[in-house]
Amino acid sequence: MDFETRLARLEAEADIRDLVSRYSFDIDDRELDRIALLFTEDAAVRSADGMMNAIGRAQIISMYKARFDVLGPGAHYTHDLVLDLSDLADGEASGRVSGHAELARNGAMMVCALRYEDRYRRTADGWKIHLRELSFLYYVPVDQYPGILLEHDRNRAYAEPKPADFPEGRPI
Numbered sequence: 001m002d003f004e005t006r007l008a009r010l011e012a013e014a015d016i017r018d019l020v021s022r023y024s025f026d027i028d029d030r031e032l033d034r035i036a037l038l039f040t041e042d043a044a045v046r047s048a049d050g051m052m053n054a055i056g057r058a059q060i061i062s063m064y065k066a067r068f069d070v071l072g073p074g075a076h077y078t079h080d081l082v083l084d085l086s087d088l089a090d091g092e093a094s095g096r097v098s099g100h101a102e103l104a105r106n107g108a109m110m111v112c113a114l115r116y117e118d119r120y121r122r123t124a125d126g127w128k129i130h131l132r133e134l135s136f137l138y139y140v141p142v143d144q145y146p147g148i149l150l151e152h153d154r155n156r157a158y159a160e161p162k163p164a165d166f167p168e169g170r171p172i
Helices: 003-029 032-037 057-070
Strands: 039-047 053-055 071-084 093-107 108-123 127-139
Touching: 003 032, 003 071, 003 093, 003 108, 003 127, 032 039, 039 057, 039 108, 057 071, 057 108
Parallel strands: 039 127
Antiparallel strands: 039 053, 071 093, 093 108, 108 127
C-alpha cells in the first residue's frame, strides 16, 4: 500500500470516528440542525425492532424530534468502533459501533446497551452517515437491570417486553 493510500485511510478513519462521536453529543444536546448535518440527504435510520424507520434527512429529523418528545435527558456513550474501509476508493465505508445510553423515558430512568451497524459515505462536506441501524442487547428501567442478561425479553422500552436484538436475533 503506497503512502497516499495509507494516509487517505488514516484520514478517513479519523473523520469517521469524529462523526460517530459527534452523533452522541448532538443527540444528547438535541441539536436537530447539527444532527441533520451528520447524515447524507438520502440516509436511512432504522432499528432492528422495527420501531425506527426513517429515510431522508427530513424524516430522520422528524423521527428524532418525536423521540425527544417522550425522552427526558440522556447520555449516549460509544465504546468500540470497528471500521471496514475496503470500499474507500468508492467513497464508502462501513462500521460497527458498540455503546450504551442512560436516559429518562416515560418517567423512568432507563439504561440500554446498543450497537449501530453503519454505512458511511464521503460527500463534498466530508464523511456522513448513510445508513444507521440500531439494535439492543437490553433496554430496561434501572431497577430491572440486575439479572437482565438472564432474561430473553430484554427490550422493555415499550409497554410489552420484547426479545433482545442480539445475540439471539443475529444470524449464526
